[in-house]
Amino acid sequence: MNSHPSNTLLLFGATGDLARRMLLPSLYALHADGLIAKDLRIFGTARSGLNDAEYREMIGEALHEFLPEERKNAANIAQFLERLFYQPLDASKTEGFADLAEKLGDISSGMSIFLSTAPFLFEPTIKGLQSAGLAGDNVRIGLEKPLGNDFASSTEINDAVAAAFPEDRIFRIDHYLGKETVQNILALRFANMMFEPLWNAGGIDHVQITVSEVVGLEGRHGFYDDTGALRDMVQNHMLQLLAITAMEPPANYDATAIRDEKVKVLRSLRALDPAEVVTGQYEAGAVNGAAVEGYLTDLGDQSNTETFVALKAHVDNWRWQGVPFYLRTGKRLAERRSEVVIQFKDVPHSIFGDRSGKPIANRLVIRLQPEEYVRLQVMAKEPGLDRDGIVLREVPLDLSLTQAFASARRRIAYERLLLDLIEGDQTLFVRRDEVEAQWSWVDAIRKIWTDHAVAPKSYGAGSWGPSAAIALTERDGVSWHE
Template structure:
């Protein structure tokens, strides 16, 4: 088993991700006694700050982003005592020796969380190497974006691999840290009832939806260079698809789980032009509030997509003929992340002659904003049935919030940071997974280029372009709205 690191180094420690997610997550781990009392946490960024100034930045972030019931001044004070800071311009080698001097003794192990612009990956890795911060007892966590296509991803991965072995590289997809995503594996592999049906014989289709009500949210330049396909589908949605479709792993360890996921990703069939829809939000109203079009938010013309719908197929024995519908977008009707499994209908309706109508069973796995697993089953309505049998669809609910009401609800980065410190790579993404994802995504973008597929406008506050409904309807499918 890997040993826990005694030192954690956060790049981009004064940025938005650190303030909203990383520092509150580390405080939560500290509050619950899940990190060592002597863990040293160093932050680095370009801005000049003293240790005390960085602690004040962290204190302000905790007061802004922590829930009220977790703001214990005494524990906040002891957590801030873990923090130190060293300014660094990662684009040059000059400051890395000073960073190493500030870190001091790292013989107890160093974990690095690297969140940076793609063009800074290579100079940062060179700087870490030059300062002796890439040795055998150092592991590195990489926050996306890891490139913007297969070629640039390989450049970054090659640079990191030149300094770190694969088992010391932790590529982060924060969706994998969500409790409900991990419950997807428990649902599949800890319950005997699902496995006989979890294949083309039992399932008609699968839907994955990640919808947002927000627009650009201050990410103007990044998002316009990236778009919905690369921002959401390439990582989060394909990881969810892989977890749904993977074969049962031999064990719940990093090698077994990731081996099965990459098999799925390599089996994805290239998407044709009639199996994809691009969209961009226009003006409209979201939750009763008028909002501007994407180009107005951006302040420029653009052909960047804010919506994507895809019909995907997995060419293997288990899933042959089962479509996977993927849909994601900004400025949509509601915020939702969910997976819907629609099972095939029963082979014969014995209630048909008495007026009983059947719906196929559906399994709904909601990731956010609520967390639940809901199985929709058919039941008979109470009555004497003199005029026929009346059947109705009813839910069998497992509300994770209620079932585990006494358990601490954690944000994804708490688990991922703890796993990085402890050296458990199970919930992180391996290089061959990343490259299989990019290969599939690049092929979609090539279809867009060769067939001049520009985004269709859809009204903000809607569920996307009308063609996305046709995409599903052509397969006799209705989106789960």
């Protein structure tokens, strides 16, 4: 694997919202903490006709807008801006890439590319890079989603990239994999003897994965209406969370071993029955006490695009046979939350008698956002003399990652992912066979919707989705964790 650090970073889409809000502030944080080499040069390219000075001014303003106050340091910002260069480019035309190559100059010490552009520009961009000698053995490329909108278009993009870059130099980004808490699922499972012996159909009743948002379209009207909740969230973030939760123990912590185990899970997903998926679209309601419009009003058009999905997935392998995985995601829901909930099975027999109450099965909650914590719900004895028998009560054992590691700097996902791209570590990036397995499963769900003419059910903004999503779990005797 090509893991030598690059000394040149090239950002496509370098004037866009992602670059200004996330990428450049992340790179500044790496610079301020001395985590990137002093000679690393950062080049931006986009259609805007800026020069170096104008680009530095733009990014300086973005840093002042998006950096936390405690991270703003005038001297550090000035030094960071000196690393930045800019070259205008229309990526749809091959001829501009020669000027880009000239601007970049010597890239013999390695270059990393971050490609954040519209999907239709992937193929011409790759051809342009090849034509200008910018796709050599010492160049690696990071690809920001969306990588297509179904299996066929994803394959087309992957084929175009593979024509210039082998798999060990392709870094497909899913920013959820850069979150501390996602990696903590691996630490929790594989560094603690108490969990792994129970982490199977013998010890676990079911798993819930929730990624809920309170926001609506937020200016993404065209993209979101063409995409919908299933392709925007389930196909990538949620299936990656499922794969990490359900994977077998890898032989070691490296890119090949971890991704081998994830893809086995994704290939073991059972095709869904139509009754196992619920789709919804928000109507007018109230979020955090404020009245909000419905999706069709936000969009300004008629649409059958789903803004909510709940489904019951099954991993058909030895470890998980009979254990349902309930997934739900949506916009304009009751609160912003990302979490994985592991519901363990009941104790086989209670020794404490009728007055104690039925022991509640243990539950492990791994919260990714807005807080970051791991909470284990356990049964404990209520204080007292117990003259009439022991009384049990459920209590939480909490590990607040924010408090436990208060002295450590909390990093956003893109800081880690950009540093891994620059250094050539693929562990937290998605391999092609993972992407294809995810799309195959999601395309089959979309075919169900087409074949059965499924229309999304209405739900009020500020709720937890359509009532059918509650029925999806309740008929199994399960309630969503709220």
